[in-house]
Amino acid sequence: MELSRHSSIILSITIVTTFASFVKSSLPQGLQTLNISSEISTDPNITASFATDFGMLFNSTPGAVFYPSSPNDIATLIHFSYTSSKPFPISQRGRGHSTYGQTLVPDGVLIDMSSLGHTNYSRINVTDGPIPYADVGAEQLWIDVLNATLKHDLMPRMLTDYLSLTVGGTLSYAGISGREFKHGPQISNVYEFDVVTGTGEIVTCSREFNPDLFYAALGGLGQFGVITRARIALQPAQKRVRWSRLFYTDIKLVTSDLEKLISPDNNLSGIIDFVEGEVLLGVAQASLIGFTFNFTNSDVQKIIDLASDNNGPIYLLDAVVFYNDTTATSAEQKVDLLLKELQYTSGFAFSYDIPLLNFLNRLHYQETARSSQGRFHPWLVMFVPKSKILEFDSTVYKATLNGTNTVGSLLIYPMNRTMWDDEMSAVTPNAEVFYTTDFLWTTSEANDTKNITIKNNQIQNVGEQLGCKEYLPHFKNQVEWQKQFGNKWGKFVSRKMKYDPKALLSPGQRIFTPSGIN
């Protein structure tokens, strides 16, 4: 019953929308008379450079590329399409770090959000005080936000692992990393934002003002509007970190330590600032550990030996303590306490002391090193309920992926759902604690993407059995999207009707399509 009711709603969205067939190399009629027309390019050399994304798995050239110089310009474009007798789809692109063509828009206009940053006024304003925050352009990269806030001895409360992602892009998913257990995902650490809706209206929203749009757009996969500015929560920054990298051969020990580290019920969670785990499937992956910070060649050899003596995956746990220069001694004591209480394989603790910025920006170096390994990125990220993680380990890492030597980061770390607001569009599994499990594959062989995709599908099937949800989700049809959203689907659809009734925005997510139900 529910299902068919929502299906007919979708149908009505798509029936009213007859999309213009976007004639390449010419703008839709009327667009050239707008005062923003000089910011729109149909030059094939330019449109071609926006035809794919980080994943390199999908290709589709947009009809035109739009370089707005202000949020008003974005409102003008969307309003034009919305009121046109032949509306066209519009895709807001951050830096295109999507992996499954989410920013592509074959017969429409792609908004290059970065052009908002090419202004003479600041797009990152830091306000210090009892509740410090930063007002930032949604096109800004987190590394630039971090860099600007550090000048005030402040930092965003929550950052992703990789920082060359845009604010608007990560707020459209959730924005997660091994700091989630402190304050929740990035969407839980934003006070307000400006958004241009699918009707071309500019709205400022927060928990108090226009809360429904606030909750819709956070984790909203770009479906409800184009975020142009966000007010981000900050906190005092430390100067340095003590970073411990510990190895395990037993899934039970590593998960028990990971859970202990994020649980407020003991005295370890209070002393650490960051926790993540990683699975190394075997010798091939263990030998690539040298791409990550900061093992010596003899460390790497030791780790390879551990992997080769072990029948099955080995696990890495990263536990990090942030500290100011003056508190080095107490940081040392904290690390000693950690190492005493954790159950890693004896002799396999490696500790480093580096500046905070080098730690937070660590993947900048790693990604540079690893990008030499390949250019296709058929990624999968699952949220696995804590009660299922041992089964997930034995089914996925030890069976489905046994023998795999594909390059990739297979992260595994727990998060606490209490820190997520279920009013928001982001989807989590039904469990207080759940694990993020990343399968961040990299390959230079187009052929390998086929067998990796087969493995990914097998993992997705396991996930479905175990009550998992996907992060950075991508699905082939609307039935799968309904499953992903579960009981949140109805609200997602009704918000879509309210804020983007002609389904103009971010069609590359393939949730709502102009041509009807898939």
Ligand SMILES: Cc1cc2nc3c(=O)[nH]c(=O)nc-3n(C[C@H](O)[C@H](O)[C@H](O)COP(=O)(O)OP(=O)(O)OC[C@H]3O[C@@H](n4cnc5c(N)ncnc54)[C@H](O)[C@@H]3O)c2cc1C
């Ligand atoms: C190397 C790498 C590391 C990553 N690490 C992490 C990580 O640690 N944690 C994490 O959570 N994610 C991570 N991601 C995933 C990342 O969050 C997504 O790729 C996300 O898409 C951000 O990239 P982007 O800013 O380039 O957005 P894009 O890929 O350009 O856009 C993604 C989606 O958001 C929409 N969108 C973009 N800007 C806006 C806006 N201003 N308003 C509304 N909608 C918008 C787009 O239409 C599209 O649907 C990583 C990705 C890569 C490639």
Ligand SMILES: *[C@@H]1O[C@H](CO)[C@@H](O)[C@H](O)[C@H]1NC(C)=O
């Ligand atoms: C175009 O006109 C609209 C109002 O009609 C205005 O808000 C916008 O700033 C103008 N843009 C440019 C680039 O002049």
Ligand SMILES: *[C@@H]1O[C@H](CO)[C@@H](O)[C@H](O)[C@H]1NC(C)=O
């Ligand atoms: C596009 O690029 C090609 C090759 O680089 C060049 O010859 C051509 O002039 C370019 N076209 C335009 C419209 O700039």
Ligand SMILES: *[C@@H]1O[C@H](CO)[C@@H](O)[C@H](O)[C@H]1NC(C)=O
């Ligand atoms: C920024 O300032 C420079 C010089 O003052 C000017 O040439 C340029 O047009 C300005 N750019 C914008 C986007 O206002």
Ligand SMILES: *[C@@H]1O[C@H](CO)[C@@H](O)[C@H](O)[C@H]1NC(C)=O
């Ligand atoms: C930063 O402050 C300047 C000056 O008040 C303002 O013009 C600009 O819009 C602000 N930027 C953001 C992203 O809020």
Ligand SMILES: *[C@@H]1O[C@H](CO)[C@@H](O)[C@H](O)[C@H]1NC(C)=O
């Ligand atoms: C931080 O900003 C400064 C300029 O203020 C720049 O020189 C430096 O390269 C930036 N650092 C990073 C990591 O982007």
Ligand SMILES: *[C@@H]1O[C@H](CO)[C@@H](O)[C@H](O)[C@H]1NC(C)=O
């Ligand atoms: C670290 O020290 C600086 C002063 O050097 C201070 O501004 C900052 O608040 C301190 N950070 C923390 C987390 O206490």
Ligand SMILES: *[C@@H]1O[C@H](CO)[C@@H](O)[C@H](O)[C@H]1NC(C)=O
């Ligand atoms: C999750 O977080 C809440 C709120 O901080 C806390 O009460 C609860 O104990 C946490 N759960 C676990 C299992 O760590």
Ligand SMILES: *[C@@H]1O[C@H](CO)[C@@H](O)[C@H](O)[C@H]1NC(C)=O
């Ligand atoms: C941490 O907790 C353990 C067990 O509850 C206790 O034995 C230990 O003394 C505590 N350590 C500190 C530093 O409080």
Ligand SMILES: *[C@@H]1O[C@H](CO)[C@@H](O)[C@H](O)[C@H]1NC(C)=O
């Ligand atoms: C990384 O390791 C190398 C070699 O062990 C060492 O020289 C270097 O100082 C380390 N870097 C940092 C930032 O600790």
Ligand SMILES: *[C@@H]1O[C@H](CO)[C@@H](O)[C@H](O)[C@H]1NC(C)=O
């Ligand atoms: C992986 O496969 C090999 C060869 O088929 C087998 O010997 C090994 O036991 C398997 N590993 C695990 C963890 O099941």
Ligand SMILES: *[C@@H]1O[C@H](CO)[C@@H](O)[C@H](O)[C@H]1NC(C)=O
């Ligand atoms: C895909 O196939 C390649 C070549 O046969 C193999 O090396 C790799 O392990 C496979 N990857 C997966 C994820 O199965």
Ligand SMILES: *[C@@H]1O[C@H](CO)[C@@H](O)[C@H](O)[C@H]1NC(C)=O
């Ligand atoms: C890729 O696969 C096709 C058949 O699926 C095969 O003909 C081709 O040789 C393969 N290429 C490589 C580089 O393995």
